Amino acid sequence: MNVTGSITPTSDTTLAAQLTGVRKVYRMGESETVALDRVDLSIPAGEIVALVGPSGSGKSTLCSIAGGILTPSAGSVIVGGQEITGYTPRQLTAFRRETIGFVFQSVNLVPFLTARENLLVVDEIGRRHRSAARARADELLEELGLSEHSRHLPGELSGGQRQRVAIGRALMNDPALVLFDEPTSSLDTALGDHVMGLIRSEMKVRNTAAIVDTHDERVTHHADRTVHIIDGVLNA
Numbered sequence: 392m393n394v395t396g397s398i399t400p401t402s403d404t405t406l407a408a409q410l411t412g413v414r415k416v417y418r419m420g421e422s423e424t425v426a427l428d429r430v431d432l433s434i435p436a437g438e439i440v441a442l443v444g445p446s447g448s449g450k451s452t453l454c455s456i457a458g459g460i461l462t463p464s465a466g467s468v469i470v471g472g473q474e475i476t477g478y479t480p481r482q483l484t485a486f487r488r489e490t491i492g493f494v495f496q497s498v499n500l501v502p503f504l505t506a507r508e509n510l511l512v513v514d515e516i517g518r519r520h521r522s523a524a525r526a527r528a529d530e531l532l533e534e535l536g537l538s539e540h541s542r543h544l545p546g547e548l549s550g551g552q553r554q555r556v557a558i559g560r561a562l563m564n565d566p567a568l569v570l571f572d573e574p575t576s577s578l579d580t581a582l583g584d585h586v587m588g589l590i591r592s593e594m595k596v597r598n599t600a601a602i603v604d605t606h607d608e609r610v611t612h613h614a615d616r617t618v619h620i621i622d623g624v625l626n627a
């Protein structure tokens with residue numbers, strides 16, 4: 392890994408995430424794509440950042456790096472007080488499980504498990520006691536207005552309800568940072584607005600930070616801050 396020597400980030404525990412001088416280059420055969428360049432982004436605990444940019448601007452790449460799915464070509468990434476830049480794959484797996492919540496556009500619920508079981512799956516790989524995990528899942532389902540649907544399979548839920556299950560799942564392990572990739576893109580305007588409002592209230596009540604990737608300027612008023620990204624460069 393190639394980490395720039397000139398940057399010596401200091402870990403600030405009031406920050407949920409701090410990206411400094413992040414660069415990401417994808418190499419495919421002869422060609423190179425600079426997906427991110429000189430990205431500096433600090434997110435205080437509890438802040439909701441909307442990351443807005445056109446297709447191909449680097450949004451998913453930035454979230455993947457903040458979530459420890461991809462490693463940067465250069466720069467430093469500190470999330471939840473952990474400098475993850477030099478982590479081994481094994482350390483990154485633990486980091487993703489314990490420190491990050493992910494809500495992907497495709498939602499990715501397990502189709503043959505009920506809403507409640509989809510939340511409990513997170514804990515199968517976590518370390519919470521079984522009864523504590525069930526209580527946590529039920530509490531989240533209730534907050535998200537899904538108590539009545541906890542025994543439904545994803546195929547028996549509406550798009551918005553599936554989104555809410557995915558939000559609940561992302562919150563099961565009390566993450567420092569939740570990454571939302573286009574959470575409203577498959578929803579109509581009213582439902583998209585509702586889901587963003589829900590994301591906001593769920594994050595605020597826990598003082599959990601979030602990055603919300605979106606093309607959708609209609610939902611950015613729910614964020615505390617909007618950061619624009621064009622050709623891999625941030626523009627606040």
Ligand SMILES: Nc1ncnc2c1ncn2[C@@H]1O[C@H](COP(=O)(O)OP(=O)(O)OP(=O)(O)O)[C@@H](O)[C@H]1O
Nearest residue numbers: 417419424426444445446447448449450451452453
């Ligand atoms: N695995 C990869 N290999 C090579 N190039 C990639 C890879 N992933 C992304 N890219 C390129 O990096 C750039 C940024 O892609 P990224 O997926 O981060 O954009 P995005 O803003 O999330 O786009 P969208 O809104 O369409 O999801 C694009 O030019 C893309 O083609």
Ligand SMILES: [Mg+2]
Nearest residue numbers: 450451452604
């Ligand atoms: Mg994307």
